[in-house]
Amino acid sequence: MKRLSGKTAIITGSVRGIGKGIAEKFSESGANIVIVDILQEEIDKTVSQLKVSNPNVIGIKCDITQENDVENLVEKTMGQFQSIDILVNNAGITRDKLLIRMTLADWEDVIKVNLTGTFLCTQKVSKIMMKQRKGKILNIASVVGIMGNAGQSNYSASKGGIIAFTKSVAKELAPRNINVNAIAPGFIKTEMTDRLPDEVKENYLKSIPFRNFGDTQDVAELALFLCSEESDYITGQTIVIDGGMI
Numbered sequence: 001m002k003r004l005s006g007k008t009a010i011i012t013g014s015v016r017g018i019g020k021g022i023a024e025k026f027s028e029s030g031a032n033i034v035i036v037d038i039l040q041e042e043i044d045k046t047v048s049q050l051k052v053s054n055p056n057v058i059g060i061k062c063d064i065t066q067e068n069d070v071e072n073l074v075e076k077t078m079g080q081f082q083s084i085d086i087l088v089n090n091a092g093i094t095r096d097k098l099l100i101r102m103t104l105a106d107w108e109d110v111i112k113v114n115l116t117g118t119f120l121c122t123q124k125v126s127k128i129m130m131k132q133r134k135g136k137i138l139n140i141a142s143v144v145g146i147m148g149n150a151g152q153s154n155y156s157a158s159k160g161g162i163i164a165f166t167k168s169v170a171k172e173l174a175p176r177n178i179n180v181n182a183i184a185p186g187f188i189k190t191e192m193t194d195r196l197p198d199e200v201k202e203n204y205l206k207s208i209p210f211r212n213f214g215d216t217q218d219v220a221e222l223a224l225f226l227c228s229e230e231s232d233y234i235t236g237q238t239i240v241i242d243g244g245m246i
């Protein structure tokens with residue numbers, strides 16, 4: 001039997017990067033998959049790729065900052081699969097600027113997607129998990145939420161917020177047998193990090209003892225562990241995966 005056989009997993013921001021890597025890994029591991037993103041075309045593409053090896057994959061268009069969208073996501077998932085066993089809050093954005101140049105919109109956009117979106121999805125899905133008396137919630141934070149980073153005060157505040165949110169919600173939901181953990185990746189090769197200037201990438205590389213960047217598979221393996229029965233006694237934790245960077 002595969003590790004996630006019969007489980008239903010919602011993964012936000014799963015048409016590219018880390019989210020897609022997690023969706024692929026969970027799909028291989030036997031889960032029913034719900035691909036979530038804001039671009040319908042990208043959702044359709046990802047769903048058809050995964051459907052080649054797993055018939056139980058659906059896509060739902062959802063902007064995680066919109067309460068109605070998130071309610072619709074939960075309703076449709078329940079309609080299709082009758083349970084939600086795993087939620088991966090992965091969707092995230094950056095709007096990097098030094099503090100003195102940062103606009104209020106740069107600040108609010110990042111907090112809204114990364115932190116408020118995580119809150120909304122967690123709140124709506126946890127209602128179902130509380131009734132089921134079982135579930136796994138995994139939040140994708142970042143090492144910058146622990147160590148800070150010049151030019152990312154908005155992003156690091158959102159990720160530090162996710163780490164604190166994870167600890168609090170873990171305490172609230174433990175009596176219902178729901179695990180809430182976070183992963184704090186370092187530098188992982190995705191479109192988000194491709195956009196960084198070469199000089200910034202070279203500086204990161206120097207600060208990584210393994211001297212190479214992580215890939216989405218590295219994060220997906222850890223996500224699989226934290227969303228499977230093997231980690232049933234772990235909750236409220238943030239696991240760093242960064243090649244030794246921090």
Ligand code: NAP
Pocket residue numbers: 012013014015016017018019036037038039042062063064065090091092093113117140141142143184185186187188189190191192193
């Ligand atoms: P990515 O390639 O930019 O993917 C992020 C995904 O989130 C995209 O598919 C994006 O959709 C989606 N998204 C953005 N806003 C959304 C919204 N409002 N509602 C629903 N979906 C939304 O990023 P990534 O590098 O894979 O990062 C994934 C997560 O890991 C993020 O939370 C990021 O902060 C975190 N992280 C990444 C790294 C790294 O080195 N890559 C390091 C630490 C933490 P569209 O593209 O369709 O707009």
